[in-house]
Each structure stands twice: as structure tokens, then as C-alpha cells.
Amino acid sequence: MRTFDAIIIGAGQAGPSLAGRLTAAGRTVALIERKLVGGTCVNTGCMPTKAMVASAYTAHLARRGAEYGVVTGDVSVDFARVMARKDKVRFDARKANEDWLAGMKGLTFIRGHARFESPKIIRVGEERLSAGQIFLNVGGRAVVPDFPGVGEVPHLDNVSMMELDRLPAHLVIVGGSYVGLEFAQMFRRFGSRVTVVEKGPRLISREDEDVSDAVRDILEREGIAIRTGAECIRFVRSGKDVGVGVDCAEGAPEIIGSHILLATGRRPNTDDLGLDTAGVATDKRGYVIVDDRLETNVPGIFAMGDCNGRGAFTHTAYNDFEIVAANLLDSEPRKVSERIQTYALYIDPPLGRAGMSETEARGTGRRLLVGTRPMTRVGRAKEKGETLGFMKVIADAGTGEILGASILGTGGDEAVQSILDVMYAGRPYTTITHAMHIHPTVSELIPTVFGEMRPAD
Incomplete structure (x- = not known):
């Protein structure tokens, strides 16, 4: 020994x-x-x-x-x-x-x-x-979900996706969360037809509904098909392809794909x-x-x-x-x-997150201030021609403590870091509203968003 x-x-x-x-x-x-x-x-x-x-x-x-x-x-x-x-x-x-x-x-x-x-x-x-x-x-x-027929059809996970030697004709992604959505957009841009199948009622369910809806809109603009509410997902062989059965409120009951990616958790x-x-x-x-x-x-x-x-x-x-x-x-x-929760979703434009979502903040029982600004009103985004998405910030109405931020837009994964640093410093949101930022940047509008916060309904 x-x-x-x-x-x-x-x-x-x-x-x-x-x-x-x-x-x-x-x-x-x-x-x-x-x-x-x-x-x-x-x-x-x-x-x-x-x-x-x-x-x-x-x-x-x-x-x-x-x-x-x-x-x-x-x-x-x-x-x-x-x-x-x-x-x-x-x-x-x-x-x-x-x-x-x-x-x-x-x-x-x-x-x-x-x-x-x-x-x-x-x-x-x-x-x-x-x-x-x-x-x-x-x-x-990666988790292999216990869907009917999953063991009888070829499928990919985040590891085997790295070894593909040809572009899928139609990539069907089961799981509408972070990994699945990143692969969905990149392969659509490479030229694949892409369908995302999500069991829940909306994509990225841990995010606020307005963020989830905006992400769906971004992906659908690029021709990605989204099927939510797929309560009964099942797999069958269909010649050289794979049939994915879905029970959704709308749309065809089955999707035929050349490749299946399982992105349902780890x-x-x-x-x-x-x-x-x-x-x-x-x-x-x-x-x-x-x-x-x-x-x-x-x-x-x-x-x-x-x-x-x-x-x-x-x-x-x-x-x-x-x-x-x-x-x-x-x-x-x-x-x-x-430590403060923070992460990003790397679609384009990216989603940068810090702290609580609005839904989580409302669950604390605090009096809240909430501010939003569409990226169409951010000069840097307009100059780059990348105006999809929005900013949202949340603070405690009594103490001024910053509770969370979601920046879905160009540079959002970087811009949210400045908010995160103030949160770690334990300073109120007025620290940001009083700061001078560089123009033209995405970050320069963060003080404006905080300054325009209003009491939550």
C-alpha cells in the first residue's frame, strides 16, 4: 500500500x-x-x-x-x-x-x-x-430517460454528439433546456432541420415565463420547430430514421428524425x-x-x-x-x-443570469422593484444589428438589495457580471445607478434599467 x-x-x-x-x-x-x-x-x-x-x-x-x-x-x-x-x-x-x-x-x-x-x-x-x-x-x-422504445433506437447524448462525422438531416432533440437548446441553434445554423421536443409546458422551465417565451421566439425565428407539452414521448424505428411519438395539444402526433439527441438531464x-x-x-x-x-x-x-x-x-x-x-x-x-447563483445559456443572443429569477424573488414575500428594457432600446445592440431579447433586474424595495438579473441579448453573458460583482459587494442598486459606464456598450444601459425600476404588481 x-x-x-x-x-x-x-x-x-x-x-x-x-x-x-x-x-x-x-x-x-x-x-x-x-x-x-x-x-x-x-x-x-x-x-x-x-x-x-x-x-x-x-x-x-x-x-x-x-x-x-x-x-x-x-x-x-x-x-x-x-x-x-x-x-x-x-x-x-x-x-x-x-x-x-x-x-x-x-x-x-x-x-x-x-x-x-x-x-x-x-x-x-x-x-x-x-x-x-x-x-x-x-x-x-447524461441521463437516458425511461421512455418507451428508447433502448430500441439509436440515440445521441452530449458525448456522442462530439463524434458525429456527418451533419444530421433532421435532428430531433428531446429536452428543451440549456444543453438541448444550444445544440438546436448551432445545428440549425449548420444546415440541419431541427425539432425540439419538451415534456413540460415551456422551454427552460426554471426561468421566468417572459424569458422562456423570448428564447422560444428567438429559436423559432431561425426555423427551429418547438413542440412543448409532449406528455407521452416514445420511440420507434422508421426505416433508417427514428420516429418520435409525442402527445401534444397541437401538431402531428409523430416526428421522423434522422438523429435523436437525448438532452434530459444528468x-x-x-x-x-x-x-x-x-x-x-x-x-x-x-x-x-x-x-x-x-x-x-x-x-x-x-x-x-x-x-x-x-x-x-x-x-x-x-x-x-x-x-x-x-x-x-x-x-x-x-x-x-x-455564493450567488449565476450561469448562462449560450444560444445567440446569450442569456446571462445572476441571483434570483423574478418568480423566485416573488416567493420570498419581499416588496420588489422590477425594471426591464428591450434590447431594441440599447444603442450597442442596434449598432450591431442584434436587437433580440431584453434586460430585467429585480431589487428589494426596502433595502435596495439587488436580488437578481436576467440579460437576454448580445453580450448578456458578459454584462451580467457587473451586476453580480455589486451583489457580492453587498451594495445597493444605487451603486450602479450612480456609476459611469463606457459608451457604447450593453453595460451602459444597466444603470438606466435599475433607475427605471417600478414596484412589482
Whole structure:
């Protein structure tokens, strides 16, 4: 048995960074990875998909060239080159991570499947490792929903989508949330016919209804078919294609697609780690239960990233690492409960979100101030010819505390950060209304939106 100060299981966003901090502090660390260094973000998530989004945006903008006085001629998409560019982005990122780990003094990198033998002992193949502290960073994977016929037809998930070698003729996406909508728009712009099938009454149900409706309008303008209220989704073979049965209030009862993408959620990779052997508690969905410091019910075992159910984004995983490192190495008492929810939906234009939605804020019972402004009244958006979407901000009427913001529009994913920073500073919205911003930008209208807030109905 080899003994280390710490064992980290999983080389996603949190694991390597924590290894870097621990080894820099003079501790010996074993980092175990059974698949690809970099995790979902580098290999099948953020980096490759956003590379594809960039290609799709370029094709879309080129087709609109005449609107800007630019003659482009016929625009076509070389899908093989799109995928090759995507691969270079992800392979370069993975190699950079692997090189970083290879040069990390005090780190032993082990490839294999880790399983607990006790709260302090991990087995990888025939080898046993022990450590006083063990950190889980095992991520998650796509859920295969239990729809009738799903096991009898070929289907794609976010991983296999990265390996397509030809453009789908008709891509049917089951799931109208963040991953599904990003793929829907990019493949429509590549030239596929696209249909989105959502079981619920509207897209991205966690968002306010006005945001959801605006996103649907943006996608439908580009020719994406949206089928909501699909209460009974089922699959059957239809020659070389797949028939997707839907029970909706309107539209045909069946959709024939050449490719099916299942984008119906994710589950944590915790079912084959031997957590029960170590006594580590999980919830009914398999997420590791952690406290505010990200420690499990077993002292010395921590969980970071997608597997702990406290966030499903690269930035939440990285923040998990920061919280663990602050508490263990910097004597800085940081808590998960202190962070503010923030994320983006990377359609075009993007949706940037911070804090509560209006629906969530209304549920607190506070007196609210709400301000909105369409992107048609944002100079920067008009200059760029990208005026779809709107801004919305919410504040506490009594204290002036900023409760949340939704910016659906060009630059929304960047502009919302300025609001987020003021929220973290604990300053009232008047901090923003009194600020001078650069013209012409999207951000310069944020003080105006806050200044024009009115009491919520």
C-alpha cells in the first residue's frame, strides 16, 4: 500500500487545481482519473461546444452579410472542418492540463477506476492507496430517460454528439433546456432541420415565463420547430430514421428524425465508487451530501463539482475547489451557501443570469422593484444589428438589495457580471445607478434599467 497526504478522485475542473494547491503546500497527492483529464468541460462540454457555437455564429453572421453592406455570396458549412476545429480546441486544452499535471512536483498521477475499501483506503486495480484526506471530483453523465422504445433506437447524448462525422438531416432533440437548446441553434445554423421536443409546458422551465417565451421566439425565428407539452414521448424505428411519438395539444402526433439527441438531464458518477463501504451518504438521486465546507458525513472525505449536487457548471466546480482550499490551506472560512447563483445559456443572443429569477424573488414575500428594457432600446445592440431579447433586474424595495438579473441579448453573458460583482459587494442598486459606464456598450444601459425600476404588481 502506498500512502499519501491526500487522494483526489477525478481530474475535472476542481481536482487538478486542488492538487496544485496541495502540492505547493508540500503535501503528497495521488490524483486518479479513469477517463479523460479535464472532465466534461474540456472534453465534451464547455470548450468543444462553445467552439461549435462560434462556428455556427460565424455562418449565421455571414448569411446576414448583406444587412451590413458586405457581399459574401453563397455561404456553406464544411461540417468536417467545424468538427476538426472543435477537436483542436479540446485536444489542445486536454494536453495543456496533462502537461501541467506531469510537471507538478509531489503529484502521483494514476489512471484507473478508484473504489473505496474503507474511509481512508482506495483501490485502483490491484493497487491500494491510503490518505488522511480524500476528495471526490467524479463529475456526472447524461441521463437516458425511461421512455418507451428508447433502448430500441439509436440515440445521441452530449458525448456522442462530439463524434458525429456527418451533419444530421433532421435532428430531433428531446429536452428543451440549456444543453438541448444550444445544440438546436448551432445545428440549425449548420444546415440541419431541427425539432425540439419538451415534456413540460415551456422551454427552460426554471426561468421566468417572459424569458422562456423570448428564447422560444428567438429559436423559432431561425426555423427551429418547438413542440412543448409532449406528455407521452416514445420511440420507434422508421426505416433508417427514428420516429418520435409525442402527445401534444397541437401538431402531428409523430416526428421522423434522422438523429435523436437525448438532452434530459444528468446524473452523478457515484454509483460505482464503493461509497457505501466508506459510509459516505448520498441523496436519493445519488448526489454526495456535503456541508457548507463541502465535507461529507465522513470526516476527511470531501466532494466537489457535479457529484455533490450543489451546482452543475464548470464555474461552480472551480468555486468548490476555491472553498475547499480556502478552508483547509488558507484558514479562510468560506461557505457554499455564501455564493450567488449565476450561469448562462449560450444560444445567440446569450442569456446571462445572476441571483434570483423574478418568480423566485416573488416567493420570498419581499416588496420588489422590477425594471426591464428591450434590447431594441440599447444603442450597442442596434449598432450591431442584434436587437433580440431584453434586460430585467429585480431589487428589494426596502433595502435596495439587488436580488437578481436576467440579460437576454448580445453580450448578456458578459454584462451580467457587473451586476453580480455589486451583489457580492453587498451594495445597493444605487451603486450602479450612480456609476459611469463606457459608451457604447450593453453595460451602459444597466444603470438606466435599475433607475427605471417600478414596484412589482
